Amino acid sequence: MDIESATQKIRRFFRKNKRLPSYQEMCRLFGFASKHASFKLAAKLIEAGILGKDDKGRLIPDRLLPSLPVLGIIRAGSPTAADEQILSSVSFDDYLVAKPEKSYLLRVSGDSMIEAGIQEGDVVIVEKDREPKEGDIVVASIDGEFTLKYFRKRDNLVFLAPGNSKYSPLFPAENLTLFGIVISVVRKYH
Amino acid sequence: MDIESATQKIRRFFRKNKRLPSYQEMCRLFGFASKHASFKLAAKLIEAGILGKDDKGRLIPDRLLPSLPVLGIIRAGSPTAADEQILSSVSFDDYLVAKPEKSYLLRVSGDSMIEAGIQEGDVVIVEKDREPKEGDIVVASIDGEFTLKYFRKRDNLVFLAPGNSKYSPLFPAENLTLFGIVISVVRKYH
DNA sequence: CATTATAGTGAACGATCGTTCACCTGTCAA
């Protein structure tokens, strides 16, 4: 049983059960008859940095989580491994949603932010209770209308600007309520 | 100890340790002196659908995972809970990356796909070993140049089209190698 | 051939696991 296929099997187990297998379960997973075989294999995985250990000796995932390789574009040539490893080990959940208790998702309808690269059908992650800065994309209700727009502030004048030259900026006549600022955008093609 | 604050503490533990606490650890977490108190509290959380149980009696997360509310835009009015719950319980990892073993990440440079809503600095998730269909966005090497473009096929003529009217379509003179098709896009603002 | 290393078996240990049971409070309604 080589390390790579073992990693793959453990990863599959972890994705399915949301936890790591015990040594006993690894035996079923790998076809071992003895727990000690799993124990030694796990030691190798720890050595390889794929698994880790708790303060109290329990197995914990380390580089087991979907660590997609991050490639960089070199102008001419094939894609090569990028030096930055920011995304490689972190889950998208942690990467995209900093404060899950203050966030919600919104499926975008309309084309008012299309020049900002936000299309119909995209999902935006919105964080509440945060002071918007000039240029942020915000979810707002302006005079009863509910929209996704740029937050603009010019000489103490606050208004909402669309990311689409077909539309005009919105100046609040009566009421402007902010429901949060957009911290990330997600799009899925297939 | 009410259910909500217990859920919050367990969620915090799970995010930190990538696993659920044992009843003993819950005692430290909740300030209990007896495991049985944790046991009964966990029973309530299971009743509430927040936790679940394994085939073998182990605790597993159910609705504990970061379940961001998905809101929908009603034309006039405040955002309300959307009927679709696709995203609510699924992690972004599972949502965005269908086949992690065949995927990689690419940080986008350049503006050649800006009209497709893909900007400089965005991260695209690319899946390898997949036959591109007309209109797919692909990562390709054309005559030694490495790019992100639309895959076009017209009357058996294959070429690459940019998502930016400033640029022209690229017709392969010698060589066209595909490195995968873009299945999702991720952008982070803050 | 002998030797060393690698991989797996199998038994055993103390610790921790989930679970059950009996008991001890308070609080609130009858």
Next chain:
DNA sequence: TTGACAGGTGAACGATCGTTCACTATAATG
């Protein structure tokens, strides 16, 4: 005042946990 009940304590159980040790089988090396 009484009884029921919910919430927490504490001890106990068998099962499983991680870990250790001694042993076997196979392959590679000299």
